[in-house]
Amino acid sequence: MSETSVREAEIAVEQKHVDVVYARVDEMRSEAEAMRNRGDALAHGARNEAVFEQAAMLFERDVMVRHANQILRTLDAEHEGLVFGRLDDTAGETMYVGRLGVRDVEFDNLVTDWRAPAAAPFYQATAEQPMDIIRRRVIRSSGQTVVDIDDDLLMPERHLESMAVVGEGALMASLTRARGENMRDIVATIQKEQDEAIRAPWRGVTEITGGPGTGKTAVALHRVAYLLYRDRRRMGGTGVLVVGPSPAFTSYISRVLPSMGEDNVELRSLSDLLDGVKAVRVDSAPVAAVKGSLRMRRVLKRAIREAPADAPNELRIMYRGEVLKLDARELDTVRNNVHNGRRPPNQARVDAAEALLEALWRKADSYTDFPVKRADLITELGERIDFHRFVVVWWQLLTPAEVLRSLSDRRRLSRIAGRGLTRSEVDMLADSWADPSGPSVADIALLDELRMLLGKPPKRRKRKTDTSAAELQTWSERQSGPGYHRPDDYDEYSHIVVDEAQDLSPMQWRMVGRRGKYASWTVVGDPVQSSWPDPAEARQAQDGAFGGPRTVRRQFALRTNYRNSAEIFDLAGKVVRDVSTPEQLPHAVRSTGIEPSIQVCSFDQLTEFAVNAAKELLGTVDGTVGVITATSRVDSTRSAIERLNDERLRVVDGLESKGLEYDAVVLIEPAELVAESTTGPRTLYVALTRATQRLTVVTTDRNWPDS
Numbered sequence: 001m002s003e004t005s006v007r008e009a010e011i012a013v014e015q016k017h018v019d020v021v022y023a024r025v026d027e028m029r030s031e032a033e034a035m036r037n038r039g040d041a042l043a044h045g046a047r048n049e050a051v052f053e054q055a056a057m058l059f060e061r062d063v064m065v066r067h068a069n070q071i072l073r074t075l076d077a078e079h080e081g082l083v084f085g086r087l088d089d090t091a092g093e094t095m096y097v098g099r100l101g102v103r104d105v106e107f108d109n110l111v112t113d114w115r116a117p118a119a120a121p122f123y124q125a126t127a128e129q130p131m132d133i134i135r136r137r138v139i140r141s142s143g144q145t146v147v148d149i150d151d152d153l154l155m156p157e158r159h160l161e162s163m164a165v166v167g168e169g170a171l172m173a174s175l176t177r178a179r180g181e182n183m184r185d186i187v188a189t190i191q192k193e194q195d196e197a198i199r200a201p202w203r204g205v206t207e208i209t210g211g212p213g214t215g216k217t218a219v220a221l222h223r224v225a226y227l228l229y230r231d232r233r234r235m236g237g238t239g240v241l242v243v244g245p246s247p248a249f250t251s252y253i254s255r256v257l258p259s260m261g262e263d264n265v266e267l268r269s270l271s272d273l274l275d276g277v278k279a280v281r282v283d284s285a286p287v288a289a290v291k292g293s294l295r296m297r298r299v300l301k302r303a304i305r306e307a308p309a310d311a312p313n314e315l316r317i318m319y320r321g322e323v324l325k326l327d328a329r330e331l332d333t334v335r336n337n338v339h340n341g342r343r344p345p346n347q348a349r350v351d352a353a354e355a356l357l358e359a360l361w362r363k364a365d366s367y368t369d370f371p372v373k374r375a376d377l378i379t380e381l382g383e384r385i386d387f388h389r390f391v392v393v394w395w396q397l398l399t400p401a402e403v404l405r406s407l408s409d410r411r412r413l414s415r416i417a418g419r420g421l422t423r424s425e426v427d428m429l430a431d432s433w434a435d436p437s438g439p440s441v442a443d444i445a446l447l448d449e450l451r452m453l454l455g456k457p458p459k460r461r462k463r464k465t466d467t468s469a470a471e472l473q474t475w476s477e478r479q480s481g482p483g484y485h486r487p488d489d490y491d492e493y494s495h496i497v498v499d500e501a502q503d504l505s506p507m508q509w510r511m512v513g514r515r516g517k518y519a520s521w522t523v524v525g526d527p528v529q530s531s532w533p534d535p536a537e538a539r540q541a542q543d544g545a546f547g548g549p550r551t552v553r554r555q556f557a558l559r560t561n562y563r564n565s566a567e568i569f570d571l572a573g574k575v576v577r578d579v580s581t582p583e584q585l586p587h588a589v590r591s592t593g594i595e596p597s598i599q600v601c602s603f604d605q606l607t608e609f610a611v612n613a614a615k616e617l618l619g620t621v622d623g624t625v626g627v628i629t630a631t632s633r634v635d636s637t638r639s640a641i642e643r644l645n646d647e648r649l650r651v652v653d654g655l656e657s658k659g660l661e662y663d664a665v666v667l668i669e670p671a672e673l674v675a676e677s678t679t680g681p682r683t684l685y686v687a688l689t690r691a692t693q694r695l696t697v698v699t700t701d702r703n704w705p706d707s
């Protein structure tokens, strides 16, 4: 038989099995729909029952509908390419591996879930350690149709005549496919070193390091899916948080988990970890460095103790014909005493009122010929409306944003910071906080710190509204529904994933740590890509987030670059040769024979050359083309690029490009990317490692990259 007909025959064999699986899935869907309908009918009936019965019926309905919805969501998410692997072992057994486990009516396995222990050999077996697997087959489908297969023969000596072997490697085929808007899952081609990190125990801290394109992000997300599958009770209820560097990044990875049937995971970027606050700008590197350093803790702690600028600095009140007065110094003493108490300021207004009354009593007591009882004064003044009005303006409930804005006053900031900030740092920060456009990414961690320092203001009681359909939706359903956002002070995530961890500032580590008081962690990063200037300080804050330096840590290093062609990565490696060791640079597995193109032009021609390069690349690749430039050039480049009117084009700056990838990249003027970041060559390295197939660098420097 020719190779093509062997392949076709084998595809037909697999199609037969895949058809059986989809038929069974259709049955499962009908069963789940029927269960959901029964649950809904139960809830409907509950409306007419007494309270106790109603609660019991709603609970039952909750369990039924939730379970049915979960099954339906999973079946929908996993429909495409449900079966992707097959193992044939030395005992003559065949096992199919897929996105979820499916059994037939007799309870026999049709497909084993990729996360189940039984499926581990699919990822872990090698020719050196075959784990009794003779042939591993990757099955590629489009919808429900098998389109291709790829085999690895792991035990050639046990190979049987009847066992056909076809294909040239599923991994390579997957790596050369065009990139689109979103990251894809890699369940079918996870490699052994990646699988070890994915299946590591949930406890403590799992650190995954590796160079660009080694699959760190992919591995971290598959680990989430794995942990939720293995330990859904521990992980699912309190939830998993994934923190990434930018909204562009979270949007890029947003489809990976749903494609594996997981939608109860919160993806947040460092700029939107706080509900209702959106960072609208990025600080220059020196400003971000100060805002991110632990010195800011002291500044913020002192800032919340200061009286608001518009707070009155004198209290005068008539009491039984006498004027009682507290001057600025006396009021400051009262304020300080209240701040030294147990409660955060936004919860201490009652304490402040009591302390003022106490100070007024002491004042009255010091007057001669003014006989007054302490209890009388406190009760009578404490009920007076003019006293309450004073308390409200003197002890204001503050929002984090108001406190930060108050620090745009140079004199105030300088007084508060004392020797904690240099004069030029005070100037830089005051200017930044005066910016009317809103907070920067680095400000989010400061706002979160202030949120914790200020405490939650007491809640106003809400009037109870009507019982409605919303009430029949149960608590657990609301908590786990897609799009559910946990409150800002939620600190009970069971697992937190931090991607691009090398870039978190110490203040950002504190912010993330606050959300994981009881969490285990997966921390993913590449020290060579770090843009944070003081790694030791970040390490200290990181230890704090993990619950101390003694928390169990296990490390995994990924060493193969699956993204870049070897030609592109050779060029990128050159720009960090002075700040990295050879072991820190991964090995790129794929060679395309196409060298990156370096185009030299004059300064005025940079945009024109970039547009032409982008146009040319659009014609050579099927997927996305990224144009990466210095921040100062993003707007002008975007308007020039828009003229090409192609939705496969993206324009981003060096920092935004973190974690993203494109089929082809045009990088404008490397020296500008280096100049605008405190860790210049590392940012350039990130930008140069975004392309999977083609890279064009447009520069005014004819000696680049050897200049």
Ligand SMILES: Nc1ncnc2c1ncn2[C@@H]1O[C@H](COP(=O)(O)OP(=O)(O)OP(=O)(O)O)[C@@H](O)[C@H]1O
Pocket (backbone or CB within 6 Å): 171, 174, 175, 184, 185, 186, 189, 190, 191, 194, 210, 211, 212, 213, 214, 215, 216, 217, 218, 219, 526, 562, 563, 658, 659, 660, 661, 689
């Ligand atoms: N086992 C694999 N099979 C198929 N594709 C893979 C595999 N591992 C990684 N990839 C692909 O390689 C690319 C890089 O992966 P990913 O973005 O996770 O790397 P990274 O280490 O986070 O990169 P960086 O730090 O540079 O952002 C992605 O397109 C991913 O799908």
